[in-house]
Each structure stands twice: as structure tokens, then as C-alpha cells.
Amino acid sequence: xxxxxxxxxxxxIAIAGILLGTLAxxxxxxxxxxxxxxxxxxxxxxxxxxxxxxxxGNQDPVxxxxxxxxxxxxxxxxxxxxxxxxxxxxxxxERKPLEMQARAPEWFRHILPxxxxxxxxxxxxxxxxxxNLCVMVDNRFAMDALWSSSIRMTGLILVAxxxxxxxxxxxxxxxxxxxxxxxxxxxxxxxxxxxxVADVGESRVAELTSVSHAIQHTHVRVQQAAQAQTQRIxxxxxxxxxxxxxxxxxxxxFVNELQKLLLSGPQAQGHVLMVRxxxxxxxxxxxxxxxxxxxxxxVWQQVQQLLADNAQVQxxxxxxxxSDFVVLLPGGWAPRACTWCSNCASCCSRRTWRxxxxxxxxxxxx
Numbered sequence: 454x455x456x457x458x459x460x461x462x463x464x465x466i467a468i469a470g471i472l473l474g475t476l477a478x479x480x481x482x483x484x485x486x487x488x489x490x491x492x493x494x495x496x497x498x499x500x501x502x503x504x505x506x507x508x509x510g511n512q513d514p515v516x517x518x519x520x521x522x523x524x525x526x527x528x529x530x531x532x533x534x535x536x537x538x539x540x541x542x543x544x545x546x547e548r549k550p551l552e553m554q555a556r557a558p559e560w561f562r563h564i565l566p567x568x569x570x571x572x573x574x575x576x577x578x579x580x581x582x583x584x585n586l587c588v589m590v591d592n593r594f595a596m597d598a599l600w601s602s603s604i605r606m607t608g609l610i611l612v613a614x615x616x617x618x619x620x621x622x623x624x625x626x627x628x629x630x631x632x633x634x635x636x637x638x639x640x641x642x643x644x645x646x647x648x649x650v651a652d653v654g655e656s657r658v659a660e661l662t663s664v665s666h667a668i669q670h671t672h673v674r675v676q677q678a679a680q681a682q683t684q685r686i687x688x689x690x691x692x693x694x695x696x697x698x699x700x701x702x703x704x705x706x707f708v709n710e711l712q713k714l715l716l717s718g719p720q721a722q723g724h725v726l727m728v729r730x731x732x733x734x735x736x737x738x739x740x741x742x743x744x745x746x747x748x749x750x751x752v753w754q755q756v757q758q759l760l761a762d763n764a765q766v767q768x769x770x771x772x773x774x775x776s777d778f779v780v781l782l783p784g785g786w787a788p789r790a791c792t793w794c795s796n797c798a799s800c801c802s803r804r805t806w807r808x809x810x811x812x813x814x815x816x817x818x819x
Contacts (some may be wrong), residue, residue: 457628461621468617472610483602484565487595492570498524499588502533503574506586512578518544524588531569531591535576537584548591557600565599567592635661639668643675696772698746699753707771707779714783726780728756733776753778 502524506517517535525533525546532547571589575582694706702710714723730752736745753770760768760780769781 457625461625465617465621469614472613476606476610479606480565480599480603483599484567487592487599488568488570491567491590491592491595492572494529495570495572495588495590498530498590499572499574499586502588503576503586506535506576506583507578509578512583514543522546529591529594530588532571532587532589534587535584536587538582543584557596561600561603562596565603567596567599631661635665636668639665639672643668643672699750699772701753701757701778702769702771704771704773707769707773707781710769711781714781723781723783726782728778728780730776730778756780 502520505511505520511517511520521533521535521544524530533544534542534547535544537543569589569592571587574586574588576584576586694702696703711725730749733745733749736748740748753772757770760770767783771779771781773779
């Protein structure tokens with residue numbers, strides 16, 4: 454799991470804990486408030502009814518029964534009972550369980566029960582005690598109110614949780630897009646050329662600014678290292694395939710080019726002009742080495758220019774060893790090739806081989 458997901462998961466768990474705790478405390482506070490209200494209602498009803506029954510004009514049993522029945526018929530009480538001092542029941546009304554069904558489900562009433570408080574008051578006729586009044590409040594309405602309040606609070610918590618989940622999803626999507634645009638895309642462009650990479654500038658996220666700058670600096674260093682490596686490779690290739698004195702292709706390069714032409718097909722033909730520099734050994738003993746090198750370079754630069762001016766095909770000039778040079782003339786003719794080097798007859802000796810269809814790889818000496 455990514456670090457961002459772990460962070461968001463921990464925050465989500467904390468928020469879920471806070472929301473559930475808020476829900477639990479809210480429901481418990483509502484339950485405590487309703488319990489107090491039920492207790493207060495029972496005590497007030499019992500006190501008011503006892504005071505009414507203790508009035509001198511209400512000492513008639515029929516009047517007392519009418520007062521107690523009227524209070525019971527309001528539907529707010531589960532039972533009303535009047536007991537004489539000798540334990541004789543003078544009046545009793547009690548609701549049956551079927552009549553006390555509430556909208557709240559049974560599991561909710563079992564988890565969050567509400568008491569049915571009862572209050573007792575003494576009824577007297579002057580100084581004589583008439584009986585003992587017991588009033589029990591019906592908790593159905595309080596339970597229904599608690600159930601409705603719990604449903605509303607749970608819905609609010611679920612809406613808040615859904616909004617938080619949506620926010621987390623959008624935040625993850627946005628952060629992935631920012632990482633792709635400002636980090637992943639830059640990292641993938643590190644190996645490309647400098648012209649393909651635009652200046653990213655300041656990041657939209659402050660925390661990623663230093664990372665973007667580090668990636669840009671890394672890209673610059675990688676480009677510099679790649680350029681240095683490319684130059685090094687080109688230099689090594691040049692040293693491998695060229696003669697260090699005349700800068701002409703060396704023997705290895707020439708042999709590879711000749712093999713390509715020989716294997717290119719049966720229609721391939723051309724000439725190979727072998728040239729040997731006269732008295733090179735004597736010049737090495739008479740002149741300094743750098744002077745001989747400069748002389749060789751100037752001579753073969755003139756020969757190379759002469760071939761470029763007169764050859765109808767691209768001629769390839771190479772140095773085989775110290776005094777032996779070779780000219781590769783694809784599709785050319787030996788007599789013309791020999792006339793091109795007439796200016797060098799005083800310092801060079803030459804031989805020409807021709808290859809083509811039916812002549813074999815070695816050809817014949819001209």
C-alpha cells in the first residue's frame with residue numbers, strides 16, 4: 454500500500470471513529486434527556502392528580518374514578534392505580550402489551566432501553582389518608598422519538614462518511630494526475646534529448662517543487678553524461694576505423710567494406726587500386742617523423758580530392774599499412790582509374806584488380 458493511501462486510511466479511520474463517537478454520544482445524550490423527561494412527567498402527573506383527588510369536593514369515589522380515567526385516556530401513561538391503606542385496590546387501569554407497541558424495532562429497544570418511571574403520591578381527606586396513588590408513564594413516544602433521532606443522526610453520519618469517501622477518491626485521483634504530470638512524465642523524459650524537454654517551472658504542489666527541480670537537474674546531468682559518452686564512442690570509433698596519421702580508413706574498415714560489396718549480389722563489380730608509396734623507408738631515415746607524416750597526409754589529401762573530382766562513383770581510399778594504400782572503386786574501370794593517379798606516378802607504384810560476375814573474388818591482375 455502506498456504512503457498516501459496509508460495516510461488517508463489512517464485519517465479515514467480517525468474520522469470514522471470521531472463520527473461514530475459523535476453518534477454514540479448524541480444518542481446517549483438524547484436517551485438521558487428522554488429518561489429525565491419521563492421521570493419528570495410521571496412525578497408532575499402524579500402530584501397534580503393527587504392534589505386534585507385530595508380536594509374536599511373530589512372525595513366522591515365516582516368523581517375520583519372519572520379524574521383518573523380522564524388522565525389515563527390521554528394515552529401518555531402505561532398505568533394508574535389507587536390503593537387504599539388496607540391494600541385494597543380502589544382503581545386500576547393498565548395498558549396491555551399489544552396496545553404499547555412502538556415504531557422502534559425490538560433490537561433497538563433492547564440495546565437502548567428506556568425506563569417506565571412511576572411516581573407515588575399519598576391522597577388524603579384532611580388529616581385522614583384515603584389511599585396511595587401510583588402513576589406509570591408510557592415510554593412509547595419517547596422511544597419513537599429516540600428512534601427517529603437515531604435514524605436522522607445515522608443518516609447524517611453516513612452522508613458525512615460518503616462525502617469524505619468521495620473527497621478521498623477525488624484527492625487520490627488528483628494526486629495521481631499531479632504525480633504523472635510533474636514526476637512520472639519528467640522521469641520518463643530523462644533519457645530523451647534536451648530539445649524534447651520543456652521547462653516545467655514551479656510545481657502546483659509546494660511539496661513537489663524540490664522533487665521537480667531535482668529531476669530537472671538530474672536530466673541535465675544525464676544529458677551531459679550522454680553527450681560525453683557519445684563523443685567518447687565517436688572518438689573510439691574514429692580511432693578504431695581510421696589511420697592516426699592520414700586520417701584515412703584503416704585496413705579493418707576497408708576489408709569490411711570490400712566484403713559488403715562482394716556479398717551484395719551477382720551484379721556487383723568494380724576495381725581495387727593498390728598503391729604503394731615509394732622510398733617511404735628512405736624518407737623515414739632522412740626526415741623527422743612528423744615531417745613524413747605531414748607529407749603523407751598532404752599527398753593523400755590531394756589523391757582523395759583527385760578521386761572525388763574525377764570518379765563517377767564514390768571512391769573509398771584507405772591505408773593498409775605503412776606504405777600500402779588502396780582505392781576501392783565500385784563499378785569503375787581500371788584504365789580510367791589508372792589515369793586518375795598519373796600525377797602520382799613519380800612517388801607511387803600501383804596495381805589494379807577487378808571483380809565482377811564470373812571473375813571470382815580475387816579477380817585478375819591488370
